[in-house]
């Protein structure tokens with residue numbers, strides 16, 4: 683986790699896939715990967731989509747996602763860093779373009795799940811502008827895909843310091859872990875839209891105000 687700060691992201695895989703071939707995934711294309719790694723990457727993204735659907739009652743994977751692998755140095759300048767991997771996700775005209783780089787296969791799983799979460803959020807809810815919510819969610823699905831990330835993020839949070847408290851990747855993840863199981867959490871995420879929190883306290887305040895509103 684040394685490499686996490688000041689950015690931190692991630693994800694990877696595990697758990698039940700929705701079947702070997704998931705008909706829900708309209709188009710998932712890869713470039714720059716060996717056939718073996720492509721298969722592993724597909725599994726991570728499909729599993730992340732299935733977890734996302736279970737969490738929010740959605741049906742993601744209907745829009746095209748293209749994944750391109752590039753040298754680390756090329757992606758690093760414009761991407762987010764998760765567990766030693768780097769990536770970014772851009773959504774344009776309903777198509778998600780994920781660019782990733784990693785020097786270890788397990789880190790690749792983490793960054794793929796993280797970036798795929800951004801694509802699924804855009805597909806299901808439109809944009810979520812709040813960095814603590816958006817990155818926290820992406821980290822949560824990354825940690826579900828690659829469990830060691832959860833321990834690393836918890837450790838960073840407990841260790842504290844200004845970097846952890848201000849990081850959407852660490853503090854946001856902590857907030858998601860605390861609240862994801864609560865009633866109306868999904869509704870809060872779904873309706874978050876253009877709201878932005880500048881720090882974790884603002885996100886918590888937004889959440890409490892939301893809970894006061896009628897369902």
Ligand SMILES: [Zn+2]
Pocket residue numbers: 691762796797800816817820
């Ligand atoms: Zn992210």
